[in-house]
Amino acid sequence: MEIETARELGFCLGVRRAIRLLERAAQKPGRIQTLGPVVHNQRVVADLAKKGITIINSLDQFQGDILAITAHGVSPEVMTEIQSRRFSLIDTTCPIVRRAQRIAKKLMEAGFWVIIFGEPDHPEVKGLLGWAGNKAIATLEVPEVSVINPLPRRLGIISQTTQSQSNFSHFVTKVVHLALPQIQEVHIINTLCDTTRNRQEVALELAKRSELVIVVGGRNSGNTRRLAEVCSAIVETYLVESAEELKTTWLTGKNRIGITAGASTPDRVIDEVILALKTLNPTSRLAYDRR
Ligand code: SF4
Incomplete structure (x- = not known):
């Protein structure tokens, strides 16, 4: 055999970078708590816990000295909350996720309704939804796009960074087919990693x-x-x-x-x-x- x-x-570059930043910070004084798990892997989380890096699930649970944002990033609302509470911060948001956040924001500012092809409950997608403003949805299912009623004249479509290219491509094709009779402009931006x-x-x-x-x-x-x-x-x-x-x-x-x-x-x-x-x-x- x-x-x-x-x-x-x-490990991808984004995860390596996040872990490197946290491990370096753990060598200095101060208790580090991450907002959610750094990555979705129990072994990595357990290894970091041995170095004193623990997880909190909401800002209200924070009792450490330094708060860490994970590679998945956060919404602007969460970032504002962190700043208003004056927490010391390590931001390990992956640069590729950061790019997707910037694109979501630009689409929103340009007046597009934003559709994010992604898992609505995933931390990265929750963050992206925040950057895309209140005219945005996240879904993996084409029929759910019909909750946007009436369809806007300008539609922006992006993806959760870790979705597959073929699934994103099928989704985009179907959404465009569904929406084309009613909309004027569709802006599709490839935010895949x-x-x-x-x-x-x-x-x-x-x-x-x-x-x-x-x-x-x-x-x-x-x-x-x-x-x-x-x-x-x-x-x-x-x-x-x-x-x-x-x-x-x-x-x-x-x-x-x-x-x-x-x-x-x-x-x-x-x-x-x-x-x-x-x-x-x-x-x-x-x-x-x-x-
Ligand atoms: S976006 Fe890509 S490089 Fe960044 S953390 Fe996710 S998988 Fe890794």
């Missing part, structure tokens, strides 16, 4: 070469779930959060196993999964690992 890892997998797109493309190629794909990452991580979606369209695919979840039965009759991992999955967890696969099948070998 051969094990091959995806050419690009695991290139890193996420590359990883999905690389995962797709890996899936085509594999008889089974293991996606390693948190089930609450949107980009990890989408990697699993992309691969499962091609080949038998399982999403695991840790090596303990692997099952021997998955490997029966499989000669080529592909491994990919979400942008919030640490190398350590990927290594543990590879090791566990080798233990389950002692004759297996790692055919490719770029890391």
